[in-house]
Amino acid sequence: MKEMLSKEHVHFLNSQKRRKVFVLLAQIGTLVVVLALWELLAQTGVIDAFITSCPSKIWATFVELIGNGTLLHHAWVSTWETVVGFAIGTILGYAIAVVLWWNNFLKDVFEPYIVVLNSLPKIALGPIIIIWAGTGKASIITMAVLISVVITTITILNGFCNTDGEKILLLRSMRASRFQIFTKLVAPSNVPTLMATLKINVGMAWIGSIMGEYLVSKEGLGYLLVYGSQVFRLDLVMTCTIVLCALAGVMYAVVALLEKIVVKRF
Amino acid sequence: MKILELKNVQKIFYTKTQETTAVENLSFEVQNGEFVALLGPSGCGKTTILSLIAGLLEPTKGEISVHQNAIGYMLQRDQLFPFRTIRRNILLGLEIQHKLTPDNVENAYNLLHKYGLWEYVNSYPNALSGGMRQRVALIRTLATNPELLLLDEPFSALDFQTRLSVCDDVYDIIKKEHKTALLVTHDISEALSMADRIIVLTKRPAKVLTIWESNLKDIPTPLGRRESPLFGKDFELLHGYLRGGVV
Ligand SMILES: Nc1ncnc2c1ncn2[C@@H]1O[C@H](COP(=O)(O)OP(=O)(O)OP(=O)(O)O)[C@@H](O)[C@H]1O
Numbered sequence: 212m213k214e215m216l217s218k219e220h221v222h223f224l225n226s227q228k229r230r231k232v233f234v235l236l237a238q239i240g241t242l243v244v245v246l247a248l249w250e251l252l253a254q255t256g257v258i259d260a261f262i263t264s265c266p267s268k269i270w271a272t273f274v275e276l277i278g279n280g281t282l283l284h285h286a287w288v289s290t291w292e293t294v295v296g297f298a299i300g301t302i303l304g305y306a307i308a309v310v311l312w313w314n315n316f317l318k319d320v321f322e323p324y325i326v327v328l329n330s331l332p333k334i335a336l337g338p339i340i341i342i343w344a345g346t347g348k349a350s351i352i353t354m355a356v357l358i359s360v361v362i363t364t365i366t367i368l369n370g371f372c373n374t375d376g377e378k379i380l381l382l383r384s385m386r387a388s389r390f391q392i393f394t395k396l397v398a399p400s401n402v403p404t405l406m407a408t409l410k411i412n413v414g415m416a417w418i419g420s421i422m423g424e425y426l427v428s429k430e431g432l433g434y435l436l437v438y439g440s441q442v443f444r445l446d447l448v449m450t451c452t453i454v455l456c457a458l459a460g461v462m463y464a465v466v467a468l469l470e471k472i473v474v475k476r477f
Numbered sequence: 478m479k480i481l482e483l484k485n486v487q488k489i490f491y492t493k494t495q496e497t498t499a500v501e502n503l504s505f506e507v508q509n510g511e512f513v514a515l516l517g518p519s520g521c522g523k524t525t526i527l528s529l530i531a532g533l534l535e536p537t538k539g540e541i542s543v544h545q546n547a548i549g550y551m552l553q554r555d556q557l558f559p560f561r562t563i564r565r566n567i568l569l570g571l572e573i574q575h576k577l578t579p580d581n582v583e584n585a586y587n588l589l590h591k592y593g594l595w596e597y598v599n600s601y602p603n604a605l606s607g608g609m610r611q612r613v614a615l616i617r618t619l620a621t622n623p624e625l626l627l628l629d630e631p632f633s634a635l636d637f638q639t640r641l642s643v644c645d646d647v648y649d650i651i652k653k654e655h656k657t658a659l660l661v662t663h664d665i666s667e668a669l670s671m672a673d674r675i676i677v678l679t680k681r682p683a684k685v686l687t688i689w690e691s692n693l694k695d696i697p698t699p700l701g702r703r704e705s706p707l708f709g710k711d712f713e714l715l716h717g718y719l720r721g722g723v724v
């Protein structure tokens with residue numbers, strides 16, 4: 212059933228729609244102009260395409276790497292590491308937050324450690340990770356987990372602790388156990404917090420896996436980036452960067468879609 | 478029959494910088510079927526008293542005996558869970574107490590029907606007005622079939638017009654369901670319009686200043702009581718107690 216809208220309302224909706232279209236056009240326009248300018252300056256020799264690469268070369272590299280399967284392989288490796296790191300980091304971070312919410316004593320004990328761990332640049336742990344986890348995928352995933360787990364714990368725990376105290380009193384007056392307080396109130400009212408954390412963690416996990424690949428790997432986009440810069444193939448570096456942008460964007464979009472579906476009710 | 482008894486109850490809150498005596502040497506009783514109001518100035522310790530009775534706080538001294546296990550506590554705001562439908566909100570207490578039997582659920586649904594809220598059963602609380610939310614909160618409290626209802630300024634969040642009608646509805650529901658109620662309020666007219674007996678409390682720390690037997694008991698509705706000629710005189714008298722602090 213469609214409701215009847217007033218003329219003014221229709222006008223309002225149309226102008227909103229127009230604005231959306233304009234924004235999209237401007238976004239595409241910006242991209243086209245930047246690419247065109249880049250190509251033009253490189254072709255006319257104003258900038259050195261050897262250092263800056265250029266869109267046509269990037270495209271050629273892209274097509275070539277797709278053709279021989281290299282790019283798909285490396286992209287797949289990085290994506291897999293990122294997704295695994297993301298999943299482990301999020302689940303582990305959430306679990307730690309639950310334990311610390313459950314037991315106030317533990318929370319007080321561990322809070323300063325968590326704060327320190329959070330401000331520590333995780334890359335500094337690189338050497339330790341390599342020694343403990345080896346120079347394979349385990350190290351890369353460990354890095355991705357380390358980067359996402361601490362911020363997950365902090366954000367989620369903060370959400371848990373900010374649960375409406377009056378509602379907790381209501382549950383307690385119904386003789387709810389701590390477990391029930393968690394499942395009936397604390398967990399559901401923090402679904403939006405969890406979703407926000409997932410969005411942050413997409414970025415965190417990518418930082419972790421690429422950084423990990425810089426350190427140890429023999430494959431993956433991070434490896435390809437380092438390799439490209441060592442042999443001074445800027446076309447390769449740029450192609451990898453753009454593919455990375457696209458992958459991170461897609462993963463973020465998936466999480467954002469999930470959020471849209473889930474959060475409606477919270 | 479006594480349903481609730483407090484004997485020389487004291488409650489002291491300790492914080493880092495100070496100790497606050499919220500309740501001091503407080504004694505009173507509530508009989509089965511009564512509607513009792515605790516009337517006291519803001520911040521005198523009313524919420525603390527209800528929390529003590531509900532077992533959410535331990536008294537520092539004294540004794541509280543509740544002769545019926547089932548207590549229903551309605552807090553200062555409705556506290557409906559925004560992520561639960563009205564149906565799941567009113568079943569919350571039964572769910573917590575593992576009493577989701579067909580009979581109990583049926584009973585809760587009946588309350589919704591009876592008090593005109595059935596059409597919202599699948600809505601979320603944000604679709605309801607303040608007055609409706611308050612009635613849903615009462616039905617949630619009644620769903621576990623408590624003998625004694627504790628009501629903490631249940632109408633303070635409502636505007637004046639809504640307050641009068643919701644007050645009538647809530648009173649009506651409580652009487653029809655034959656519940657004992659202990660209402661806490663700082664609003665003299667609210668206490669006068671609902672209670673059979675008013676226990677006037679002093680400023681913090683709360684203790685009993687005087688107990689006032691209502692002479693409006695025979696008038697069946699809060700609105701009717703407000704319109705009674707006696708109402709104004711009683712109001713003046715209680716106002717005097719509250720202001721002067723002496724009897
Ligand atoms: N958990 C607590 N810790 C410390 N002090 C408290 C605590 N709860 C209440 N108090 C203090 O006890 C006193 C009484 O508080 P209470 O909430 O019982 O008053 P009230 O009569 O319900 O107030 P209001 O009219 O605002 O609802 C206040 O001075 C308050 O600051």
Ligand SMILES: [Mg+2]
Pocket residue numbers: 523524525553629
């Ligand atoms: Mg209060």
